[in-house]
Amino acid sequence: MKWLNVLRQQVELNGQRPVAEKLGVSNAVVSQVVNEKYPGDMNRIQALVESVYMSKTVLCPVLGEIAWHACHQHQKNEFTSNPQKLRIYRACRSGCDNSDLPVTQNVQLDALANRGNTSAKYDASAVINRLSRQAENEGGRHRLIDLLQDELHSLAARFNKLVK
Known part of the structure; x- marks a missing residue:
C-alpha cells in the first residue's frame, strides 16, 4: 500500500498534527491509520492521502482538473449567489461522475465545461x-x-x- 507508506513518511517528516490538519481529519484518525487500527472508511482515507500528497485529481465540469479532496469540499457547499460557486453547486447535483450527491438539478454538464478555463494548456x-x-x-x-x-x-x- 503505497499511500500508507506516503502517509507514514509525511507523519515522520511533518508530525501527526500538521498531516491531520492538511487531510482534514483528527489526530486520532491519522494515528489509527498509521498503526493500521482505523475502524472507519479506509477507502476515504486512502483517497484523501492520494489527493493531498500524491496528486490524485478529477475532472470538474466547471473548474477543469482539480484535486480529489477539493472536489469533495465543493460538494459540501451550500446554495449561493456567487456565479462560479453556483455553477459548481449545480454541477455537483446534476449527475457529475465525481459527485457522491444525489441528482437534484437538471443542468447540462457539457455546457458548464465550456464555460471554464478557455485554455487548458500545461505551462x-x-x-x-x-x-x-x-x-x-x-x-x-x-x-x-x-x-x-x-x-x-x-x-x-x-x-x-x-x-x-
Whole structure:
C-alpha cells in the first residue's frame, strides 16, 4: 500500500498534527491509520492521502482538473449567489461522475465545461517555478524532488486518460 507508506513518511517528516490538519481529519484518525487500527472508511482515507500528497485529481465540469479532496469540499457547499460557486453547486447535483450527491438539478454538464478555463494548456515553466517556491518553504532540494515526482505522476495519469 503505497499511500500508507506516503502517509507514514509525511507523519515522520511533518508530525501527526500538521498531516491531520492538511487531510482534514483528527489526530486520532491519522494515528489509527498509521498503526493500521482505523475502524472507519479506509477507502476515504486512502483517497484523501492520494489527493493531498500524491496528486490524485478529477475532472470538474466547471473548474477543469482539480484535486480529489477539493472536489469533495465543493460538494459540501451550500446554495449561493456567487456565479462560479453556483455553477459548481449545480454541477455537483446534476449527475457529475465525481459527485457522491444525489441528482437534484437538471443542468447540462457539457455546457458548464465550456464555460471554464478557455485554455487548458500545461505551462511547465510555471509549474516548475511554483514547485521550486513551495520546496523552498517546505524543506529545500529533497522536497523539490518529491514535488517534481508527484507532478510527473499527475502528468502521467492525465496523459493516460487522454490516451484511453
